[in-house]
Structure formats: structure tokens, C-alpha cells
Amino acid sequence: MRVTYKEIKSDILAKIVKGEWAPGDLVPNEVDLAQSYNCARATVNRAMRELSEDGIVERRRKAGTRVRSSPLRKARFDIPLVRDEVEEKGETYRYALTGSVVEIAPPWLRGQLQLPEAGKVLYLSCMHYADDTPYGHEARWISLTALPAAETADFTEIGPNEWLVATVPFSEVEINLSAGLADRVLADCLECSPGDPVFTIERATWWKGQAVTYVRFSYPPGHRLTTRY
Amino acid sequence: MRVTYKEIKSDILAKIVKGEWAPGDLVPNEVDLAQSYNCARATVNRAMRELSEDGIVERRRKAGTRVRSSPLRKARFDIPLVRDEVEEKGETYRYALTGSVVEIAPPWLRGQLQLPEAGKVLYLSCMHYADDTPYGHEARWISLTALPAAETADFTEIGPNEWLVATVPFSEVEINLSAGLADRVLADCLECSPGDPVFTIERATWWKGQAVTYVRFSYPPGHRLTTRY
DNA sequence: TAGTGGTCTAGACCACAGG
DNA sequence: CTGTGGTCTAGACCACTAT
Numbered sequence: 001m002r003v004t005y006k007e008i009k010s011d012i013l014a015k016i017v018k019g020e021w022a023p024g025d026l027v028p029n030e031v032d033l034a035q036s037y038n039c040a041r042a043t044v045n046r047a048m049r050e051l052s053e054d055g056i057v058e059r060r061r062k063a064g065t066r067v068r069s070s071p072l073r074k075a076r077f078d079i080p081l082v083r084d085e086v087e088e089k090g091e092t093y094r095y096a097l098t099g100s101v102v103e104i105a106p107p108w109l110r111g112q113l114q115l116p117e118a119g120k121v122l123y124l125s126c127m128h129y130a131d132d133t134p135y136g137h138e139a140r141w142i143s144l145t146a147l148p149a150a151e152t153a154d155f156t157e158i159g160p161n162e163w164l165v166a167t168v169p170f171s172e173v174e175i176n177l178s179a180g181l182a183d184r185v186l187a188d189c190l191e192c193s194p195g196d197p198v199f200t201i202e203r204a205t206w207w208k209g210q211a212v213t214y215v216r217f218s219y220p221p222g223h224r225l226t227t228r229y
Numbered sequence: 230m231r232v233t234y235k236e237i238k239s240d241i242l243a244k245i246v247k248g249e250w251a252p253g254d255l256v257p258n259e260v261d262l263a264q265s266y267n268c269a270r271a272t273v274n275r276a277m278r279e280l281s282e283d284g285i286v287e288r289r290r291k292a293g294t295r296v297r298s299s300p301l302r303k304a305r306f307d308i309p310l311v312r313d314e315v316e317e318k319g320e321t322y323r324y325a326l327t328g329s330v331v332e333i334a335p336p337w338l339r340g341q342l343q344l345p346e347a348g349k350v351l352y353l354s355c356m357h358y359a360d361d362t363p364y365g366h367e368a369r370w371i372s373l374t375a376l377p378a379a380e381t382a383d384f385t386e387i388g389p390n391e392w393l394v395a396t397v398p399f400s401e402v403e404i405n406l407s408a409g410l411a412d413r414v415l416a417d418c419l420e421c422s423p424g425d426p427v428f429t430i431e432r433a434t435w436w437k438g439q440a441v442t443y444v445r446f447s448y449p450p451g452h453r454l455t456t457r458y
Numbered sequence: 459t460a461g462t463g464g465t466c467t468a469g470a471c472c473a474c475a476g477g
Numbered sequence: 478c479t480g481t482g483g484t485c486t487a488g489a490c491c492a493c494t495a496t
């Protein structure tokens with residue numbers, strides 16, 4: 001059979017794992033590798049390019065390809081829709097709107113999103129449940145400057161996330177992961193104690209440079225974001 | 230000039246951003262796109278493949294390519310070496326070993342790493358500073374079964390991470406992000422208060438299926454892991 | 459300046475899954 | 478069965494940069 005780029009990739013990865021090619025070592029160039037694998041250079045190129053994207057090797061023109069001294073510079077995490085996240089675990093998803101108010105954007109939010117002064121926003125407080133146990137709390141702000149339609153939308157049945165996904169085409173995003181503390185309100189929502197640690201994902205979204213929405217999603221104590229290599 | 234795959238990629242992304250191609254829409258097939266861009270199919274393929282990897286579109290043989298209804302399923306975060314992380318901000322990096330002991334692996338660690346019973350581990354407690362303010366605390370366990378050399382290594386000058394990187398070729402890894410609370414000891418190290426929220430990155434590492442090391446890295450309150458699109 | 463990776467082409471065959 | 482993406486090839490030219 002012909003040699004595939006996947007075979008080359010895993011073969012080279014194996015050599016690195018075994019220590020045959022140590023961190024910092026120079027890897028043979030593409031022409032030589034193609035010859036030794038008896039395949040086209042493009043095939044080797046694809047394998048090496050992916051190893052480079054994975055952070056395993058480092059490539060520079062003329063200087064060649066080297067095994068990275070510190071592997072694993074990049075980790076990829078899935079940031080799924082809550083509904084999918086819950087349903088993929090085989091649990092039943094339930095959503096509830098717990099609060100809704102139109103307000104002038106508070107200063108911290110204006111700063112986060114670069115909103116115009118006195119811009120109005122719709123604030124929504126939502127809960128997500130998996131098998132009727134709290135899965136996470138969503139604090140959502142939607143810019144009514146960018147999306148006036150949000151003011152009249154009905155968020156009692158459909159969560160703001162799903163509504164937005166269906167309404168706004170695509171967007172620029174900034175994601176922040178951090179650790180916070182549950183205050184009394186959040187503790188009530190998540191059925192934990194005030195002062196418990198909550199894992200927080202914040203996401204700011206723009207569309208054509210204009211701020212659309214900001215969301216702070218808080219997971220109950222013990223939640224983990226995981227990835228493997 | 231010839232059409233590059235990057236141009237095609239950003240052109241298609243622009244169409245999605247503008248809403249010209251809405252979520253769920255079918256995108257023309259590769260042959261048609263190649264014709265309309267007046268380039269080879271391989272060039273279109275590369276553009277579409279990357280859009281697929283980025284989570285922008287979804288591709289299936291015979292079914293064709295569709296714009297994803299929920300963009301941003303994947304986020305990539307850099308998990309750098311602490312030294313690099315600090316120095317890239319233009320601050321001065323300092324490392325200190327604050328504790329070191331050889332012990333029998335506690336049960337929770339045995340569970341995490343699938344260690345043999347009564348396996349000995351080297352536990353190290355280290356601090357990392359940026360401009361002399363605490364940057365993070367590293368609780369490190371190294372399996373002496375896998376790496377007996379660690380017992381006699383000197384970790385007063387070189388951090389365990391850098392030592393390991395130079396010693397172990399490459400490895401399988403599991404990374405966990407979570408939120409925790411500072412206990413009294415950790416609070417002292419990080420110069421914060423007990424009960425403060427700490428952002429925690431845990432990393433378990435194997436080599437050829439054998440557990441090598443486990444590290445829990447705790448950042449002071451306020452630390453964020455960020456990524457943009 | 460020369461060596462290395464980056465990319466494009468034109469064509470081919472194949473694997474998969476929708477209808 | 479047939480359309481679609483997935484991959485490989487052999488060759489070419491180009492861009493970058495170490496020396």
C-alpha cells in the first residue's frame with residue numbers, strides 16, 4: 001500500500017516518543033524523508049506541518065525542522081453548547097430563565113465590550129440543568145444597540161445562546177477562563193455554599209467590530225475542563 | 230497573482246461573517262469553488278479543511294460542506310512553560326524550591342496516575358515569581374519508579390518542569406482546568422487570603438504507558454487564561 | 459547565495475455515505 | 478450507484494533566512 005501522511009506522522013512521533021530523536025534535535029529535511037518513505041514530498045510536508053501545528057516540532061525555512069524542547073505548548077478544549085454538553089453525557093437537559101431586565105450597561109461591561117456610553121443592554125439570568133441538578137448559571141448581557149430585536153424575543157423557552165446562534169451569523173470572540181467565588185445569589189442557583197469556588201467561562205462577542213453580547217457562565221464546584229493528548 | 234488558500238479561506242469566512250452564507254447552509258463543492266476561484270482543487274481543499282478544523286464548517290463525504298450552526302466549538306489555549314510565560318511579559322522570572330520529600334504515593338495520586346501500590350514518589354513544592362511577586366505555586370509529584378534519577382537531582386536551581394523536559398523525551402498528557410480555594414499554606418505562598426479562589430491547572434504525564442509525573446499549578450486570584458478568534 | 463520549508467498545479471484514485 | 482471529500486503524486490516556483 002501507499003504511504004499515508006498519517007503513517008508518517010505517527011512514525012515520526014513514535015521516534016520522538018522513544019527518544020530516538022531528542023528535544024532540540026534536527027529532523028531530516030523533507031526531500032530526504034520523502035525518499036526514505038518512498039513517497040512524494042507533499043505527503044511528508046503534510047505530516048510535518050501537522051506535527052508543527054500540534055506543537056511537537058518547530059520548523060523554520062533554511063534552518064530545518066527541530067523537535068521542540070518543551071512539547072505541549074498548545075492545548076485544545078471544546079467549548080460546546082450547554083445543551084450538547086449535557087446531552088452527550090446521556091443526561092436530560094433543562095433550561096430556565098430566572099431573571100430579565102433592560103438596563104444601561106454598567107461601566108465594567110462597557111469596558112469589556114467597548115460599548116457606547118448610555119448604551120442599553122438586556123440582562124438575562126439563566127439556569128441550565130442536567131437531570132434536574134444544576135449544571136451551570138449563565139449571566140448574559142445582550143447589546144440592544146447591536147440587536148434591538150433581543151428586547152422583544154422570548155427567552156422563557158429558548159436559551160439566549162441558542163437564540164443568538166440562530167440570529168447572529170458569525171463573530172469575533174474572546175474567551176476567558178478563571179476561578180471565582182460563589183456569592184449568595186449564585187450559591188442559591190447552583191445549590192452550593194457561598195464562598196465555594198466556581199469555574200467561570202466568560203465570552204465576549206463582536207460582529208463587524210460591534211459588541212453583541214457578553215456572557216459569564218459559572219459551573220458548580222468540582223467542574224473541570226479536560227483535554228488529552 | 231495566483232490565488233492562495235489563505236485568500237480563499239478568508240474570503241469564505243467573510244461570506245459567513247456577512248451572513249451571505251448562513252448557519253446550516255450548504256457551501257458549493259470543491260470542484261465548483263476551484264472553478265470560480267480559478268485554481269486547483271487542492272487549494273480549495275486546504276482552505277476548507279482548515280475552516281473545518283477551526284470549527285467554522287462541517288464536512289461530510291457526499292453530503293457536502295455546511296456552515297456550522299454553532300461556531301466556536303473549539304478553543305485553543307497556550308499552556309506555556311512558566312519561565313516563558315513570565316519573560317514574554319517582559320518581567321523577571323524567579324524560581325524557588327520551598328519543599329522536597331520522598332514519600333509513598335498517596336491514594337488519590339495512585340488513582341490519578343495508575344501508580345503501583347507502595348510506589349515511591351518525590352514531592353516538590355515550588356514557587357514561581359514574576360518581578361518578585363508570586364506568579365504561581367507548583368505542587369509536583371515525580372514517580373521514582375519511572376524516574377529514579379529524580380531522587381538525586383538538584384531542584385534548587387532548576388525547576389522540575391525544565392528538568393523533566395530535558396530528561397523525558399515526550400509523553401502522553403492529560404490536562405485539567407478547574408477552580409479551587411486557597412488553603413492556609415497556599416495562601417501564604419501566593420500572598421493572598423485563605424478562601425481566595427485559585428485557578429488550577431493539573432497535568433498528568435505518562436511515557437510509554439507508565440506514569441511519570443503529576444503537577445498541580447495554582448495561580449493567584451484574578452489569573453485568567455485567554456484566547457481570541 | 460544556497461538550502462529549507464511553503465505553496466500551487468493538474469491529474470488521479472479511493473473511501474465513504476446519501477439517495 | 479454516484480457525488481463528495483480525502484489523499485497521493487511529480488513537478489514546479491517561490492519566500493525566507495542562515496551562513
